[in-house]
Amino acid sequence: MTTKTILEVRDLSASINGVPILKGMDMTINAGEVHAIMGPNGSGKSTFAKVLAGHPAYEVTGGSVLLRGQDLFAMPAEERARAGVFLGFQYPIEVPGVTNSAFLRLAYNTVQGARGRDELDPLEFDDFVQEKLALLEMDPAFLDRSVNEGFSGGEKKRNEILQMAVLEPMLAILDEVDSGLDIDALRIVASGVNRLRTADNAILLVTHYQRLLDHIVPDYVHVMDGGRVLRTGSKDLALELESRGYDWVAKEKAGVAA
Amino acid sequence: MSETLSNGHLDSLLRGQSRLPSSARGWLDALRADALEQANALSVPTTRDEEWRYTDLSPLYQKSFLPAPSAGTVAAQALDACLLPEAGCRLVFVDGHYAPRLSSACADPALGVTSFSDALAGQDPTLQANLARHAPLGADTFVAVNTAWLQDGVQVRVHAGRTAAAPIQVLCLSTRPDVVAYPRLLVVAEADSGCTLVEDYVALHGGEYLTNAVTEVALADGARVRHVRVQRESTSGFHIGTCGVRIGRGAHYLSSAVALGARISRFNLNIVQAAEGAESTLDGLALIGGRQLADMHSLLDHRYAHGRSRQLFKSVVDDEAHAVFNGKIFVHHGAQRTDSSQQSRSLLLSPRARVDSKPQLEIFADDVKCAHGAAVGQLEAEQVFYLKSRGLDEAGARNLLTFAFAAEIVHRIPLPSLAAQLERIVLQQTQKQTSDRNRP
Numbered sequence A: 001m002t003t004k005t006i007l008e009v010r011d012l013s014a015s016i017n018g019v020p021i022l023k024g025m026d027m028t029i030n031a032g033e034v035h036a037i038m039g040p041n042g043s044g045k046s047t048f049a050k051v052l053a054g055h056p057a058y059e060v061t062g063g064s065v066l067l068r069g070q071d072l073f074a075m076p077a078e079e080r081a082r083a084g085v086f087l088g089f090q091y092p093i094e095v096p097g098v099t100n101s102a103f104l105r106l107a108y109n110t111v112q113g114a115r116g117r118d119e120l121d122p123l124e125f126d127d128f129v130q131e132k133l134a135l136l137e138m139d140p141a142f143l144d145r146s147v148n149e150g151f152s153g154g155e156k157k158r159n160e161i162l163q164m165a166v167l168e169p170m171l172a173i174l175d176e177v178d179s180g181l182d183i184d185a186l187r188i189v190a191s192g193v194n195r196l197r198t199a200d201n202a203i204l205l206v207t208h209y210q211r212l213l214d215h216i217v218p219d220y221v222h223v224m225d226g227g228r229v230l231r232t233g234s235k236d237l238a239l240e241l242e243s244r245g246y247d248w249v250a251k252e253k254a255g256v257a258a
Numbered sequence B: 001m002s003e004t005l006s007n008g009h010l011d012s013l014l015r016g017q018s019r020l021p022s023s024a025r026g027w028l029d030a031l032r033a034d035a036l037e038q039a040n041a042l043s044v045p046t047t048r049d050e051e052w053r054y055t056d057l058s059p060l061y062q063k064s065f066l067p068a069p070s071a072g073t074v075a076a077q078a079l080d081a082c083l084l085p086e087a088g089c090r091l092v093f094v095d096g097h098y099a100p101r102l103s104s105a106c107a108d109p110a111l112g113v114t115s116f117s118d119a120l121a122g123q124d125p126t127l128q129a130n131l132a133r134h135a136p137l138g139a140d141t142f143v144a145v146n147t148a149w150l151q152d153g154v155q156v157r158v159h160a161g162r163t164a165a166a167p168i169q170v171l172c173l174s175t176r177p178d179v180v181a182y183p184r185l186l187v188v189a190e191a192d193s194g195c196t197l198v199e200d201y202v203a204l205h206g207g208e209y210l211t212n213a214v215t216e217v218a219l220a221d222g223a224r225v226r227h228v229r230v231q232r233e234s235t236s237g238f239h240i241g242t243c244g245v246r247i248g249r250g251a252h253y254l255s256s257a258v259a260l261g262a263r264i265s266r267f268n269l270n271i272v273q274a275a276e277g278a279e280s281t282l283d284g285l286a287l288i289g290g291r292q293l294a295d296m297h298s299l300l301d302h303r304y305a306h307g308r309s310r311q312l313f314k315s316v317v318d319d320e321a322h323a324v325f326n327g328k329i330f331v332h333h334g335a336q337r338t339d340s341s342q343q344s345r346s347l348l349l350s351p352r353a354r355v356d357s358k359p360q361l362e363i364f365a366d367d368v369k370c371a372h373g374a375a376v377g378q379l380e381a382e383q384v385f386y387l388k389s390r391g392l393d394e395a396g397a398r399n400l401l402t403f404a405f406a407a408e409i410v411h412r413i414p415l416p417s418l419a420a421q422l423e424r425i426v427l428q429q430t431q432k433q434t435s436d437r438n439r440p
Ligand SMILES: Nc1ncnc2c1ncn2[C@@H]1O[C@H](COP(=O)(O)OP(=O)(O)OP(=O)(O)O)[C@@H](O)[C@H]1O
Pocket: A016, A017, A019, A021, A039, A040, A041, A042, A043, A044, A045, A046, A047, A048, A090
C-alpha cells in the first residue's frame, strides 16, 4: 500500500516585518493522519498555520512546502483553499453585513466550482447546510447572523468548524479550536471533526491541552519552540508534556546536539 | 470662482421670472415675490461660505439652464421601468412639471393627493398653512429660487389616525439636457397617521441639467413617516435638494437618503424636532466614483425634551470622487433628556478618493446623551484574507466586503423591490470598481 503524502514541509523559514519567526520547520503529513503541534506561547504555531494558508503579512524566506507534490507557495491563498487547505483561525474574523448562510454558500460554490463539481442552488444548499449544523448541534439561527459578528468566543470556534464541514478540506489546520469551548461544546466539536475524517484527508491540530487530544487522537505530536519542531513523538508525548512541561524537550534537544 | 460668474448664473436662473403663471390666490404670488426678492438679495454660494467649503459649484455656474416650458414626453416603457410594484400611488414630475396624466389616481382613503393648482382652487387651507414653512426661504439661495419659480407641485395629506396602505412613489424624471427643474412636494401627516414615501430622481438622458428640488414634510403629533430618497441622476447632471421636516410630539420620522448619481449633488436635510418626544432615524448612503461629488448636510434641531435622533451615514468612494458629510446637531436649552447619536463611516476604494466628514454639535442643555463618531478607512486586510482563506479570490472578497458595507443601509429600506434594485446597483458598482482596479 502506498501512502499519499498531503503536506511536505522542508526547512521552512518565514518572517514578519523583517523579524524571523519560523526557523527551519520540517513536517510530513500523510492522508488519514492526525498531527498535533504543541509548544509554548510565541513559539510560532499560529505563524506556521497562517504561512501555510497564505497570509500576506508573512514572508517566506527559505525552504519549501509541497501540497500533494505541488509548490504551495506558487498558489495564492484562495487557490490553496480551493485545493483543500483549510485554516480554522485562532481568532476568527468578524464580517459585519455578510450573513453566515450567504457566505457559506458563496465559499462552498466557489470551492466546488474550482474542484469541477456542481454548485448548489439556495434550496439545495439549505438542505446540505442543515445537515452540517446538526453535526455540530448548532442553532440554525446562526445562519442568519453576520459572519462571527457578536459571536461568543466558543460560538466563533464552532462556526469555524461549520465552515470546515461545508468546505470538506483535504488538510484542515485547526489553530486552538478548543480554546473558548465549554466542556460539552468541546466534545461536540471534536466528534464533528472526527466524523469529517476520511482516509483521504488529514488534520493538523494546534493546541495547548491534552483534553482535545483525548477526543481527537493524534498519530503524531510535534513540539515547537523558537520557530522549529524540537521533537516529534506519538500521542504519549502529549501526555508527557502535560506532566513535565516543555523545558526538558529543549534541554534534551540541546544535549543531543552537544 | 469669480463673483461675476456666480451672479451671472443666478441671473440666468432668475431670467424669465415674469413668465410665472399667476395663481388663483394672492398669497402664493406674494410668497413667490418674497422668494424672488430673497434670491436677488442673496448670492450663490461659493467655497468661501462655511456651509459650502468642500463643495465647489463653479462647474454649475459655468452653465446656464432654463426651466422647461413644458414637460417632455416620456415613453410608456421608460416610465414603467421606473415604477415600484409596491407603490399604491405615484406622482410623476417631468422636467420639474407635475404631470397628472402620468401619475396614478390615488384611491387610498387614508390619503388626499392634490396638485397645488387644485388645492388653490378648493377650500383646503393645508397648502397655505404649510408651504415654505418647513423649508423656509431663510438664507438658502436654492430654496429661494425654487420657491420663486414654484409652478405646480403636489400636496399629500395623510388623514388623521389613518395609515396609507401602500407606499407613495414620487418620481422626478429629467427628459432633456440644459434644463433646470424645480420639483416641489409637500407632505402633511396629520395626527397619528402614517405613510411611506419614496422620492426618486431619475434621468432618461445623459446630458447636463440641474434639478433643484424642495420637499417639505410636516408630522403632526404621533405621526410616523418613512421617507426614502434615491438620487440617481445622470452623472453629468447637477442635483441640489432640500428637505425640511417638522416633527411633532411623539412623532417619528425615518429617512433613507441614497446618492448614486450626479456630477455634483448636495442634499440638505433640515429637521426640527418641534415638540417633546419627537424622534428621527436617518440613514444615508453615497456610492460614487469617477469625478463625482456627493454632499450631504443634515441639521437636527432638538428644541424640546425627551427627543431622540439616530443618524448613520455611509459613503463608498472610488476613483477621484469626493464625498462630504456635515452633521449639525443643536440641542436647545430646554431639550433635556435628548438622546442623539450620529455616525459617519466611509470606505475609500482608491488612493485618490476623498471624504470630508464633519460633526458639529451645539449643546445648550446639560442632561443629554450625544454620541458621534466618524471613521474613514480602507477594507480590512484581515477580513480580505479571511474570505480568501475560504476560497474567494481577491476581487470577490473585496466586492463582498464593499457590498456588505453599503448593504447595511440598503437592507433597511422598507420596499423590497427598491432594496433589490439598489442592491444590484451596489453590486454592479463594486464589480466595476474591481474591473477598473485590475485594468493595467
Ligand atoms: N508583527 C510582528 N512583529 C514582530 N514579531 C511578531 C509579529 N507578529 C507576531 N510576532 C511574534 O511571532 C511569534 C510567534 O507568534 P505566534 O502567534 O505564531 O505564536 P503561537 O505559537 O501561536 O503562540 P500562542 O500559543 O500564544 O498562540 C511571537 O513571539 C510573536 O510576538
